[in-house]
Amino acid sequence: MLATRAAKAAMNTAPESAIFRDFSAAVRRALESVQCITYYPAGAVLFVESQPSSGVFFVSRGRVKLSVSSRDGKTLILRVAEPGEALGVGAAVCGRVYEATAETLEPCEISFIRPSDLRRLMSQYNEFAMRMTEHLSREYNSTCRELRSLMLSESASERLAKLLVGWLDTNGETRQHNRMTLTLTHEEIAQMIGTSRETVTRLLTEFTKKQLVQRHGSTLVVRNRGALESLITA
Amino acid sequence: MLATRAAKAAMNTAPESAIFRDFSAAVRRALESVQCITYYPAGAVLFVESQPSSGVFFVSRGRVKLSVSSRDGKTLILRVAEPGEALGVGAAVCGRVYEATAETLEPCEISFIRPSDLRRLMSQYNEFAMRMTEHLSREYNSTCRELRSLMLSESASERLAKLLVGWLDTNGETRQHNRMTLTLTHEEIAQMIGTSRETVTRLLTEFTKKQLVQRHGSTLVVRNRGALESLITA
DNA sequence: TGGGCAGAGTGATCAAGGTCACGCAGCAAC
DNA sequence: GTTGCTGCGTGACCTTGATCACTCTGCCCA
Secondary structure (H helix, E strand, O other): OHHHHHHHHHHOOOOHHHHHOOOOHHHHHHHHHHOEEEEEOOOOEEEOOOOEOOOEEEEEEOOEEEEEEOOOOOEEEEEEEOOOOEEOHHHHHHOOEOOOEEEEOOOEEEEEEOHHHHHHHHHHOHHHHHHHHHHHHHHHHHHHHHHHHHHOOOOHHHHHHHHHHHHHHHHOOOOOOOEEEOOOOHHHHHHHHOOOHHHHHHHHHHHHHOOOEEEEOOEEEEOOHHHHHHOOOO | OHHHHHHHHHOOOOOHHHHHOOOOHHHHHHHHHHOEEEEEOOOOEEEOOOOEOOOEEEEEEOOEEEEEEOOOOOEEEEEEEOOOOEEOHHHHHHOOEOOOEEEEOOOEEEEEEOHHHHHHHHHHOHHHHHHHHHHHHHHHHHHHHHHHHHHOOOOHHHHHHHHHHHHHHHHOOOOOOOEEEOOOOHHHHHHHHOOOHHHHHHHHHHHHHOOOEEEEOOEEEEOOHHHHHHOOOO
């Protein structure tokens, strides 16, 4: 643990295998022998919706935006993947096309594994298969909740409130419990809650006027979490 | 076992174990030894959203409605499961709560398997684990597509058109290629495409006026599939 | 034979929010 | 400088579809 922190501090290279550390030594060794580690800049596209799976991407560092989009250019951001997540598992397991498009939001370190290796390791190591299944299950679960909260709330303000409260909870570990940094543009926030850029701007100013939040640059302070939560009915 | 065979012979049913027929003999036998076959009437609730998983339900016969709903009573139907599908796999694998509510639309024959048995069989038979993972993957995929088509199409008519065309394709095997029987009420159709009952009624009469479809009782004939498809942009 | 009821059809009303059209700030490149 | 670009802020529309408030049908059943 100390060593890990030291290494991280020394050469900002969190061990890329950190993502595999929960596995047994055998599985970890097998994974490390077939992985291909790549460093991507911000804005790099890992894979594109409806293209055949080229493999699984394990995010070691950085955040990745997962989205789907329609022919006329409208985009819906499914979620933002954090370090530790695997992307494209479903497509790789079944040899199908990717369900979404993955694009890095920041410089990222990513381990790539080919579908054939993935399937081989899954049948070789039951532990690994179970882990991948659990991952898929969690992914499925989060998509259901996304669908739920997007479709069952009629107003855009409800969806924005829910998004902000959610961010508060995930950022809570590292930052203050009522303060967060908006790393996405209004446009991207709009794409997350299925509305327009203008509406996001208007809602944020409305929230500010109602004293629910305060904004200083890209920092957003939640002043009245209770009121924000009371907007949520779904 | 004999009793089971007798029962199925008596009621000219497809063998209830048909759902397991793709597995090897060993897995099939293991599954059959732990399954619990139940016959449900229409409208029976198999499990409820956000309740802890009690196990996996393999649908042998009949259709099952999967939905999520908000506190204020609004309901969104995720999809209608057909014979051959497994329900609640994700929740059972991870020991979590059910993502949705499952309710039979017709009398159903269903094999139930407890989470402990599921997990045991998955670690015992790699073939079974892979199959369950594939199933999850397909489920995830269909949910992504649902999310996509619901959120990326602005008009309700587009979503209805997409739903009808989709039904045409799935019913195509058994029925004529441009004719289908509406087995859901307008209310339920509305819950599938995230709109109101009245809007579904209005859209169907609009489609009829525009000669896109014809209706005779609960039978719907698609007169102009091309025009219907041209409404779809997502 | 007349409730009672679920489902379908229809009009009137109204607000949420999409779209268009700007203006403005910050910032990098030349 | 100034040009260009991206992201934010705001006002003026106007369309979509939710909601309410009925009616009308077919159907079950007492």
